[in-house]
Amino acid sequence: MDFSSLLLMRHEFVLTAILLLMIVGEIFVSEKNKKNLVFLGIILFAIHTAIGLLPLADGTLFGGMFKTTILTHFFKSVLNIGVLILLLQSGDWLRDKVAGQQKASEFFILIFSSLLGLYFMISAGDFLMFYIGLELSTLPITALAAYESLKQKSSESGVKLILSAALASGTSLFGITMMYATSGSLFFDAMTITASNLTILGFLMFFAGLAFKISLAPFHFWTADVYEGAPISVASYLSVISKGAAAFVLMILLFTLFRPLESIWINLMYGIALLTMFIGNLFAIRQQNLKRFLAFSSIAQAGFILLGLLSVDKLGATTIIYFIMIYVFSNLGAFGVVQAISNATGKENIDDYDGLYRTNPKLSLVMLLALFSLAGIPPVAGFFGKFFLFMAAASQGYYLLVFIGVVNVTIALYYYLLVVRAMFLRKSENSIPHFNSKPMMRLGLIITVLGILSLGLYSPLYEYIFEISNSIFKL
């Protein structure tokens, strides 16, 4: 038997090895040295990210249950970089506040298992692997949402997340049974999807489960509560990594497996994109807590991602992946600043940010860049991401939807500028005093700033994604 084909699972193997090492470390490292496990975890994950950038061959394993193409390989690297930034940003919080309670290595173990689940979900070649990956990515993150076990809000967000996630996965499984009944197989390659009534109902129920994970509009109610109660790094993982991966999987499934139902799901995406953009943007205006604010802004961003799905070709696929990449950097920048300030002072409201520029100019500049990138103002990367998404939708003739999208960008600009106004123009007697960010947080923020500034202007990247996105249609 030839084991070399198992090397196709290199990402998964390396991550599993790191995970097991962290468990061994948790058992054998003495209580005094537990703080060093934080460094160990981050360094090991950085090595994993570097290994992940090496090229990997295309192929399938386990009779087609596990598939890897150059595109999934690329996207796993994007997720790795996102998680690495997130770990850097939360490293100081873990070392100073959590390691004292002997809980720091749990955080790594759970985050890594969740990421492992996302890998399997991305590479899934049949519904069983897809379901296992989905659950493996959801369950650890619900445990992390309830991570601060002394705060009632944290437990509350954990309960809300796990109960609604279980409802969503149950609904989506019921949809899968319907599609199994009509097509006779669970393998994506062997399934023949025809537009019968039962298949369409099954598709809708299955879609509800994924839409819950991306927090699209009628399935978004958990988002704001969970983000507010969970620790900030968990909220940013939910809004960046898990949402990005789920959007990517949704795109692959719609473009390949559900291609025969295209005339049906195009209308569905049209409606849900409209609803999601409006609900996300209008509710974001009235938020005072920055975590809730970013939650609704991330719902609105998910609505923009759907615009790219309307163009079922290479262009649509490229724009979605490109947008998710930029979104990873901009949203991690915003969450990073919120986390830095919350760690130093415990303040999370927009009013608390009054006069921040006078006391902490660097942090407020990072926040400014991240918010501009989320809103889509020209020199930074977010503009190009949104521009290409609109271009993809317009190339199929959805001019009305593009117009409404632009209206929504304007609404979004209004509430992003509310935060900018608080930081730069407002004066306050008791604004947040000056503090120096810790080195790891600083490194994490610098990487996001570099990403925000350079990704939009570095065009070979876009061309590279355009080239490799062919592999979707060969899956």
Add this chain to the structure above:
Amino acid sequence: MIPGVSIYEILTVTTLLFFIGIYGFVTRKNLISILLSVELMLNAVAVNFVVINKYLYPDMLQGVYFSVFIIAVAAAETALAISIIINLYRLATSVEVKATETMKY
């Protein structure tokens, strides 16, 4: 295959079970009962898979295997949910939905 029972009857039962689960999820006021309703849904799905496999595609075992995995994952989910609810009970001394209303809108 059960002699004398057609697939329609079993699928009717599982569909009813599933929607009873959804009804319970929406109406119950106790977190544990909500969890039970979710379990009902997942069990309906597991039965569904086995029945569809046995009646429609008896030469392959895909559906049966899927139901085994559903049972395992449902157990993990329940254990995690119960532990979070116990933690909530320690802080709020209640497992009613009302205890989870500090964050709204």
